[in-house]
Amino acid sequence: MPSPVPDTDHVAMLVGVAVDVERAPVLRSLDFAVAPGESVGLVGANGSGKSTLLRVLATLLPPVGGHGHVLGAALGSAECAVVRPRIALVGHTAALYPRLTVRENLRFLARLTGRREHAADEALEAVGLAGAADRRADACSQGMQRRAELARVLLTEPRLLLLDEAHTGLDPASTGLVNAVAEQVRERGGASVVVSHDHARLRGAADRLVEIVEGRARPVRAEVPA
Ligand SMILES: Nc1ncnc2c1ncn2[C@@H]1O[C@H](COP(=O)(O)OP(=O)(O)OP(=O)(O)O)[C@@H](O)[C@H]1O
Numbered sequence: 001m002p003s004p005v006p007d008t009d010h011v012a013m014l015v016g017v018a019v020d021v022e023r024a025p026v027l028r029s030l031d032f033a034v035a036p037g038e039s040v041g042l043v044g045a046n047g048s049g050k051s052t053l054l055r056v057l058a059t060l061l062p063p064v065g066g067h068g069h070v071l072g073a074a075l076g077s078a079e080c081a082v083v084r085p086r087i088a089l090v091g092h093t094a095a096l097y098p099r100l101t102v103r104e105n106l107r108f109l110a111r112l113t114g115r116r117e118h119a120a121d122e123a124l125e126a127v128g129l130a131g132a133a134d135r136r137a138d139a140c141s142q143g144m145q146r147r148a149e150l151a152r153v154l155l156t157e158p159r160l161l162l163l164d165e166a167h168t169g170l171d172p173a174s175t176g177l178v179n180a181v182a183e184q185v186r187e188r189g190g191a192s193v194v195v196s197h198d199h200a201r202l203r204g205a206a207d208r209l210v211e212i213v214e215g216r217a218r219p220v221r222a223e224v225p226a
Contacts, residue, residue: 011159011160012068012070013068014068014075015067016029016065016067017029017030018066019053020064027215028214028215037186038191039194040208041194041196041210042210043210048213050195051092053212054089071083071087086160088158089164090161090163091164094146096145096148098137102132102135102140103121105148106152109156115155123151142168146169150178154181159189160185160190160192161193162192163178165195166178167198
């Protein structure tokens with residue numbers, strides 16, 4: 001339910017949020033905030049609700065209790081549709097048209113969002129996909145598809161980047177790419193929330209870690225080394 005007071009100091013803030021999935025409670029009394037320029041790592045057991053929280057932050061899943069704001073839009077309000085283009089959710093499966101080439105996918109997105117097609121080629125180059133740009137998306141490996149997703153993020157310059165299973169399908173050398181993309185979002189005053197089961201890699205990408213336990217968010221004490 002919408003809060004009457006928008007929070008402008010945070011990219012996203014949730015207060016006492018409750019979320020059901022298929023009528024079953026998943027998140028309960030959850031408080032969570034992410035500030036401009038910040039990267040938060042999200043950890044927790046399988047099924048604890050990490051992906052669910054990302055969908056809430058993406059404004060795709062309205063809470064059944066509590067309140068929150070994302071990019072100034074109250075969760076559950078019509079304003080969510082306005083801010084949604086400034087949120088990038090990179091999920092388990094790639095959001096690519098399988099029969100189009102990687103380049104066609106990115107150029108199509110560039111046109112849709114009012115950008116030059118050349119910007120699509122630049123984004124593909126930045127993620128090391130220039131050589132595979134003419135390959136159909138469904139012929140790409142999982143790691144290549146993930147790189148194409150990161151190119152999508154570079155192209156659309158979101159204020160809030162939500163990365164689910166950030167390191168899945170990426171070789172160790174590609175971890176730097178995930179961090180670089182998140183860093184670029186942060187440099188522009190945006191924020192990122194990164195889910196990963198690879199805690200060692202996550203610590204390299206996040207300012208702090210938050211764990212989802214029994215539907216609530218709690219800080220993970222071990223600090224990220226400076
Ligand atoms: N489409 C769905 N239908 C029914 N239940 C669902 C659905 N999606 C998620 N759930 C349930 O919601 C709960 C939270 O799932 P969620 O995917 O958010 O967890 P997670 O922490 O991201 O898990 P994992 O680490 O395994 O990816 C789980 O109990 C899951 O079974």
